[in-house]
Amino acid sequence: MINRKKFDFTLALYLLILIAMGCIAIFTASTTTIGEQSTTQNHWWKELIFSAVGIGLILLLLRLPMPIFDIAILPAFLLNMLALFLVLFTPPVNGSHRWFSFLGINYQPSESAKLLTILMVARLISKDHLSEFKQLLYGFGITIVPVILILIEPDIGTAVVFIFSLLAMLVAAEVPLFYILLLISPVISTVASLHWIAIVAWILLLAFLLLKARLSWVAITISSIANIFVALIMPVFWNTLKDYQQNRILTFIDPLRDPLGAGYQIIQAKIAVGSGAIIGKGWLQGTQKNMNFLPEHHTDFIFSVIGEEFGFIGALLLITVFTLFFWRIITAYTEIKVKERKIATAGILAYLMFQTFINIGMNIGLVPATGIPLPFISYGGSNLLINTLSVGVILKYMNERGFMK
């Protein structure tokens, strides 16, 4: 039931535009032109089908009565956790256990886990009269389960997405910033451990901020000591890593160290994007794609194809659409009044934004290669469906405004 007055047509429009752009991009990414001959892989058809299914799911979701939706979240979440556990026992593909494959359909549990974890966390930390500390604890506790399971697969990129979602949700729950600071302080300590001056400066800064937040001396001391400990333990931990493990991490940070492996992809992506110049080489004319210098160009590196064929104008257009899309989500966030739904919207916003930024960044050499796809544009069934569904959830929230629980 679409409530004419409340339904957010603008957001839905942006979503459709993104999906359409995605289909166009995948068409060109899947098509190789030699001379006059063109061949298109069947990714394109599959993308169209998944898009249709996604939109269909949104329509279904909108019809679903809200109470049923609410009740379904917990069991769905638990099932998903079970799926995440079981997937670890499937045969590895390229060294990781991420997929279930049955009847020709591939299901990636980490994808649906993103949405369900957000909904679950939002549910828990939105309860009234919860102390902020408890909010932090619950949020962290719920999130850590899928994160650990996904890290075991291993799929580090996706695991990090969860953390960003959690942060956004905590911000939305108006948890004081210092809690968030505490949460991410170990990460900063790890980075700071590179140089003793950095460690000292950071610990002082941390203590100062916590002081301003009027934390008790006990708390300040404990967290400072904990962080000093982390910072000191880092070099020791680094040394226990074997050579090849150290190499992997270093190469991850600086792909150019491995010009024949990860570095090669980044260079190729930059060439593809850069050579698009201002107006691009034209529809279906991307030489880097045609000559196949770009590996994975219909998934992770699809932005490079857009950059190559549509140039700066095209890339700018795409980024503008994304910006408008996210801006609209933020507006939706402000218009939703139910606390739980607000928080969930923030989580969804965060994960979509994070993935978009990381993927485009990867294509232009800003960020290491992580295997994170570009939402709505990269080819990938699980991906597209969950992302579309997530936006569908936001649309549903908007639709339900005025019907308080």
Added chain:
Amino acid sequence: MIKSIPSMVFRISLGVLMLLLVGILFRLQVVKGAYYERIAESNFVRIRRIVATRGEIYDHKYRPIVVNVPSHNLYLISGKIRNIQALSVFLQLHFGITREELVSLVFQQRFKTYEELLLVDNLPYETVLALSEKMNNYPELVIRSGTTRNYLYPNHFTGYVGRIDEKEYQLYRDEDYSLNSYIGKTGLERFYEVLLRGKDGKEIVQVDARGKSLELFRDEGYIDPLNGLSLVLSIDNDLQSYANEVFPPGLKGCIIVSDIKTGGILAYVSKPDYDPNIFMQRITPEIWQSLNVPEKPLMDRIIHASYPPGSVYKPITGSKGLETGVINRHTLLASCVGGLQIGNRFFKCWLAGGHGQTNIIDALRVSCDVFFYDLINRMNLDDMYNHAVACGMVNKTGIDLPNERNGFYPNIQYYKDKLGRSTGLNGYKANLAIGQGEVLTTPLQMNTFYAAVARDGLWIQPHLLQQTVGRGKLSREQVQPLEKHRLPWSPSTLQIIHDALWAVCNAPGGTGRAINVPGATSYGKTGSAENFMGRQTHAWFTGYIVTDKPEIVITVFMENAGGGGGVSAPVANKIFNYYIGNIEEIKKPAPIPPQFRTAEDEEEPPDEVEEPVAEEQAPAPEEETAP
């Protein structure tokens, strides 16, 4: 408390991130657009595979058996095709590639359009010269030099290499084979594929059209190829060649000569044979026809086929009798009257007039069947089976070649399954005793068994590889330790069998009197096996010679050729005599060629100043220097 307005946080983050992206994009596409356009256009950043040099194969004196030679191969880059019609005409005319083949190849490559696709292997150099001008019209075609294999003589042990096919490519996905790789298909090339192949390297080609290096990578990306190890076999090329010559033309069978001390094989001949070099080029239908005739030249009769052994099997029956104490050196068994009555059937002996009563030594000397008919029926069949297994007559020897067959010896269970009973088997056993009936062995198992006898009861796994040279020096033991075990024979049994085998070749009435080797003591056993393949018996002979120590064991086997003593033994005799005649030359260790010397070899004092054995041809250009 620092309270934040979340939506403002979100909006600011969004703005910052997106501006960052736009900024970098601007720099990449607008500011440096022309630079990247140039690079993209010239496609000059590419990872190129550096193929490792495949190891070669030498005999024990470092003389070549299989070497790498330069070749010229025609490649296609499908992404650069301008006019597919003209190209297909050109290819059809000069190389016989049809339009359908071309279209299908291009379609297969459609997602790797810059990768070079191998069209034709090993073009003759004249063709390359003749077409070089015309090739300018087809920038999508390129001729690259590579290496191919040259097999110096027809044989069944080297096997051959070929281009990897779809199934193998999938099977060895993790082993980094390229679509154009060579892979060993049969023989040593396949068994030692991992050693011979080495590991390909990679390099980044990053120079633009003017030869200027594009500073896209911090340092040169270059991974050295690791060349394959070369194999030094126990084979002696001279002996191999001689054995090849003396095998009677027109017959099918094999010759194995192995060294008693090490278990290494000196000569490995199976006839009819084929030239592995034919697989280095496109196989025409005529050639394929000639390989598929009933004579089966591709079949390695030494290990790929098992045959009824006939009388050469008798020592195994006899030794069991000695071991169980049923007989001793002097025991006389049933009298041979041209045969023996067993049940309601008269089992014939080969001598119609009969041998009378014999002991084990005489029975082996004249190869009396009746002695063994009687002997085996005083023993338990399963015991006999276990003895056959322990003598190495049932299981594969484990020689370093692929697809070796087992032998066969029945046990009581077998007859239970086949006949439904486990008694009344005396007739069947009688046949087994003399190596007929269901018994099957490969010629290699026979040779290995007699080598064990010659070696005073120590069974050593037969092998071709002696050591590797080149990038790494490994002894055979380091590559894979040889299996060794003792025959379950007491020293007295051994002695008796030795004496019997001596009598076969040296005493009057011995069936192996064709063996006459001045300068050595000869031992052996003949066999004439009846079989289902034809009217004539298979001719078997296995024997060994001893100078001041045991030297070599020879097995000569010929399908449907007649009597072992009459047909096979003389061939073995020639080879024995050749060996003794050239024994100095054969046993003299060859100096290690300079390219294979390692640091430790240099320490050995230089003895006689002698020229290293001359190489038949100049070393291939890809010859690897020692580390």
